[in-house]
Amino acid sequence: MFRKPTLQIIRHCIRCQSNEANSLILERSMNRVQLLGRVGQDPVMRQVEGRNPVTIFSMATNEMWRSGEGETSFTGDVTQKTTWHRISVFRPGLRDVAYQYVKKGARVMVEGKIDYGEYVDKNNVRRQATTIIADNIIFLSDNLKERE
Incomplete structure (x- = not known):
């Protein structure tokens, strides 16, 4: 029923009462990101x-x-916000x-972790950068131009 990673997470989250000998055990934490969107530039x-080496590309999520008047209202303006993400692939x-195989316009799902640097x-000038370090990329469609 549960997948192996889920069982590992549950095992690590369940902790017995700690005594002084066990109090030095570090807690587990999680840094996971899933993005579904379109590639903004060729890698x-x-x-x-x-x-x-590292492969880098941009990805947009919307x-x-x-x-409008209420949450169930079908009147009102539709607003869209696009967020751009920098994807780095080291594996x-x-x-x-x-x-x-990643091409501009392709619809992909990226799984990984977020990194601030x-x-x-x-x-x-010192600048801050946010990057998604990809662990997995799932190709969901071909390039938009190829479908037309």
Whole structure:
């Protein structure tokens, strides 16, 4: 009934009463993201000296809502908000597949974790960056242009 990862999570979440010897056990935590949307640009592969290559692409997710008299009202304006995500793929097999088969406009689902970091831009200004580190990519459709 339960999948193996679910059982592992449940096992780690259930804790017996701790005594002083067990109080040094670190708690488990979770950082998981699932995104379903469309690819905004063809992937690029980058490699920094001494590090493994990484495939990077952008992905858009959309949120839509209707503003009106009530939640069940079918009148009112429909508003859409698009959020852009930077996807980085480090896993060797997945990195190569993403670089070869992910195309602009394709509908994909990305599973992974969120990572916050900092970098210094070309003007020597410190900036913050949010990246999704992909563990899995599910291809849901072909490129929009190929379907027309």
